[in-house]
Amino acid sequence: MLGSFGGLFAARALAPGGADGPTPAGLTAIALVVAGLAAGAAAGGASAFAVERAAYRPLRRRGAPPLAYLISAIGASLFAYNLAGKEFGRQSVPVPELFTDGPVLSVGSVALSTQSALIIGVAAVMLLGVDWLVSSTRFGQAVRAVAQDAQTASLMGVDVEKIITGTFVLGGLLAGAGGFLYAMTFNASYTMGFVPGIKAFTAAVLGGIGNVRGAVLGGLLLGLLESYGGYLLDASYRDVIAFGVLVVILLARPAGILGARAVRAA
Amino acid sequence: MRATVGASRSGAAPAARAGARAATGPCVLGLLAAIVTGPRGDGDHPWRGVERSVLGPRIAVFAVLVALLVGARTPAGRVSLAGLAAAARRRLTPLAPLAPLALVPAGARADARAPGRAWTARRAGPGAALVLAALAPLAVSRAGQQSMVNDIGLYALLALGLNVVVGCAGLLDLGYVAFFAIGAYTTAYVTSPTAMPWHAPFTVNPFLAVPFAVAAAALAGVVLGGPTLRLGGDYLAIVTLGFGEIVQLLANNAGGITGGARGVFGVPPLSVSLPGLHYAWGLAPLPYYYLLLGLVTVVMVVFGRLEAAPLGRAWAAVREDEFAAGLTGVRTVRAKLAAFAIGASVSGFAGVLYASKQFFNPDSFSLQASILVLTLVVFGGRGNRWGVLLGVVVLQGLAYALRGIVPPPDRYIYFGAVIVAMMALRPAGLVPAPVGRALPRSGPPVVPAQPGPAVPDPAVTT
Numbered sequence: 001m002l003g004s005f006g007g008l009f010a011a012r013a014l015a016p017g018g019a020d021g022p023t024p025a026g027l028t029a030i031a032l033v034v035a036g037l038a039a040g041a042a043a044g045g046a047s048a049f050a051v052e053r054a055a056y057r058p059l060r061r062r063g064a065p066p067l068a069y070l071i072s073a074i075g076a077s078l079f080a081y082n083l084a085g086k087e088f089g090r091q092s093v094p095v096p097e098l099f100t101d102g103p104v105l106s107v108g109s110v111a112l113s114t115q116s117a118l119i120i121g122v123a124a125v126m127l128l129g130v131d132w133l134v135s136s137t138r139f140g141q142a143v144r145a146v147a148q149d150a151q152t153a154s155l156m157g158v159d160v161e162k163i164i165t166g167t168f169v170l171g172g173l174l175a176g177a178g179g180f181l182y183a184m185t186f187n188a189s190y191t192m193g194f195v196p197g198i199k200a201f202t203a204a205v206l207g208g209i210g211n212v213r214g215a216v217l218g219g220l221l222l223g224l225l226e227s228y229g230g231y232l233l234d235a236s237y238r239d240v241i242a243f244g245v246l247v248v249i250l251l252a253r254p255a256g257i258l259g260a261r262a263v264r265a266a
Numbered sequence: 267m268r269a270t271v272g273a274s275r276s277g278a279a280p281a282a283r284a285g286a287r288a289a290t291g292p293c294v295l296g297l298l299a300a301i302v303t304g305p306r307g308d309g310d311h312p313w314r315g316v317e318r319s320v321l322g323p324r325i326a327v328f329a330v331l332v333a334l335l336v337g338a339r340t341p342a343g344r345v346s347l348a349g350l351a352a353a354a355r356r357r358l359t360p361l362a363p364l365a366p367l368a369l370v371p372a373g374a375r376a377d378a379r380a381p382g383r384a385w386t387a388r389r390a391g392p393g394a395a396l397v398l399a400a401l402a403p404l405a406v407s408r409a410g411q412q413s414m415v416n417d418i419g420l421y422a423l424l425a426l427g428l429n430v431v432v433g434c435a436g437l438l439d440l441g442y443v444a445f446f447a448i449g450a451y452t453t454a455y456v457t458s459p460t461a462m463p464w465h466a467p468f469t470v471n472p473f474l475a476v477p478f479a480v481a482a483a484a485l486a487g488v489v490l491g492g493p494t495l496r497l498g499g500d501y502l503a504i505v506t507l508g509f510g511e512i513v514q515l516l517a518n519n520a521g522g523i524t525g526g527a528r529g530v531f532g533v534p535p536l537s538v539s540l541p542g543l544h545y546a547w548g549l550a551p552l553p554y555y556y557l558l559l560g561l562v563t564v565v566m567v568v569f570g571r572l573e574a575a576p577l578g579r580a581w582a583a584v585r586e587d588e589f590a591a592g593l594t595g596v597r598t599v600r601a602k603l604a605a606f607a608i609g610a611s612v613s614g615f616a617g618v619l620y621a622s623k624q625f626f627n628p629d630s631f632s633l634q635a636s637i638l639v640l641t642l643v644v645f646g647g648r649g650n651r652w653g654v655l656l657g658v659v660v661l662q663g664l665a666y667a668l669r670g671i672v673p674p675p676d677r678y679i680y681f682g683a684v685i686v687a688m689m690a691l692r693p694a695g696l697v698p699a700p701v702g703r704a705l706p707r708s709g710p711p712v713v714p715a716q717p718g719p720a721v722p723d724p725a726v727t728t
Binding site: 054055058059062064065067068069070071072074075076077078079080082083085086087090198201202205234236237239240243244246247250251254255256 | 301302306315432438493494496501504505509511515516518519633637640641644648676678679682685686688690691693694
């Protein structure tokens with residue numbers, strides 16, 4: 001799935017209607033941010049749906065080997081983000097300033113900017129939402145059933161195809177909203193999704209695949225490792241440290257930090 | 267929620283709805299094709315390209331295509347298509363005996379059937395392929411030859427090496443290009459006093475750098491593989507990905523050791539210097555091409571032998587069911603380690619050739635390069651070295667063919683579309699690996715199956 005998300009970021013990058021002129025304030029600013037998040041999520045969800053239809057469903061129908069899915073996802077990602085590059089231009093596009101960024105909270109010498117507060121807040125909402133969705137709803141139950149054993153789940157009356165599409169769209173929604181936040185800080189460009197896609201995959205593996213809380217822990221850990229690693233050594237080595245620690249952690253806990261002990265590899 | 271049984275719906279559905287369903291796919295495809303080939307937009311006018319693609323007069327072309335596709339999917343269209351296909355098959359029947367030549371893994375079958383004819387039958391296909399490969403560069407321009415060296419020859423070596431890891435042993439390696447980098451940098455250390463910030467106490471001809479580079483890459487493969495091969499699937503993939511990233515980042519940033527982002531200049535070209543024979547490979551692509559062709563041939567032959575050897579059979583066993591393989595006495599860790607080391611060696615070897623083309627920089631060793639090699643392997647048909655070769659030629663050839671027609675970055679749109687279509691239509695690759703071919707059959711020779719439609723290899727789905 002890493003590949004498919006790569007393409008999604010670019011697709012939704014320009015979805016928010018940019019407001020030119022003076023930086024909006026107050027309610028307008030909030031409305032704009034919410035609209036941007038919603039538009040990003042909608043575009044992400046729609047592209048995830050399309051990717052699932054085009055690149056995954058035909059393979060599932062034919063019972064393709066797992067590697068074929070990975071390659072198909074890479075192909076879809078190449079297609080999507082380069083098409084976005086063709087349509088939206090290959091220069092990076094800044095997201096217009098939606099609010100005046102400044103410190104909202106300071107503890108000692110550390111200030112929390114509005115931007116960071118926004119990102120943390122949205123992440124927390126999404127995290128709680130997904131955790132609730134997966135653990136306590138009928139949909140979440142079906143998702144977990146399909147993940148464990150798709151055939152048995154279908155015998156129990158779960159519409160496997162629908163559930164798979166649903167998880168794709170859900171992933172796309174989250175990635176799209178995340179992409180909007182990312183673009184607010186780093187601008188939008190057609191290749192912007194690749195590295196975050198890889199990092200997201202890394203974080204999920206680090207925490208333990210199939211575990212929402214593990215994914216959050218993995219993401220936090222990866223981010224902290226990168227920041228402190230870059231600070232302690234040289235900024236250009238931050239990825240070396242992040243990946244080095246990843247390798248070491250996986251050697252010690254092959255199923256990820258919070259991952260269940262792997263049953264026999266199926 | 268209700269159980270989905272795909273077939274139960276279609277029969278009773280009203281004709282109009284069935285028609286609409288049949289038309290959706292082609293319509294979406296047509297629209298996409300129109301947008302892909304249409305005018306471009308930019309950041310300030312994000313929808314202009316799409317608008318002009320869809321509303322312009324050229325949409326008519328795609329509308330006709332859609333109509334044809336929809337027509338082909340109606341019951342009447344299916345009947346006439348089936349008729350066409352049957353006619354084509356009848357016409358092609360005289361050529362049927364040639365089919366195994368095209369797909370080449372005929373060797374083992376020919377052996378079983380007619381030992382007397384075996385030698386010619388086994389050699390004819392590969393021989394024809396070799397002759398074709400030797401003549402092909404004479405028919406293309408110099409730029410084409412250059413591309414045949416850089417994009418096809420080198421990548422063929424890389425893909426064949428990765429095929430051992432991914433195709434034969436079934437291990438997913440996303441950092442494969444790291445070994446290529448290790449080979450290239452090792453070459454720079456031992457061949458040139460100026461290319462790197464420091465160099466080995468001796469300098470040798472690039473050909474003599476091969477053992478150093480291969481040893482360094484194989485050692486790296488064993489060091490990485492030793493502790494990581496007990497991880498499975500996604501986890502192995504992510505560890506190898508991390509390793510690949512680390513190697514590239516070190517190449518880029520550790521200026522004091524690797525020369526950093528500016529790259530490496532001044533590795534001497536390959537040369538042969540014997541009494542009575544002196545030759546140096548210069549900038550011309552053709553000599554490099556024939557050198558690569560020879561090396562690919564050697565690798566193909568060696569790997570062909572390897573697949574039938576005990577090690578190759580151990581790989582097949584590990585790939586199909588590691589647990590069962592271990593129970594039947596296969597030393598699974600050793601077999602996987604051997605696959606890793608052999609794959610890494612081939613990659614390191616390719617690194618020598620790459621370095622001796624005088625200049626390289628760390629950009630060549632990116633994750634994208636690893637993914638490209640993996641794509642070539644899976645596209646061609648992992649586990650089947652002929653398929654892998656064909657995959658390299660087809661995909662890289664496509665990239666080259668699109669070079670003049672569309673702007674270079676746009677090529678990847680078509681590249682991606684071809685990959686997705688390929689995986690949807692033939693998930694096991696262009697030339698799927700035959701099931702169980704590596705295992706010797708005891709008892710009377712079995713009558714070989716007629717070459718028929720590709721069956722996805724069920725063994726690899728584990």
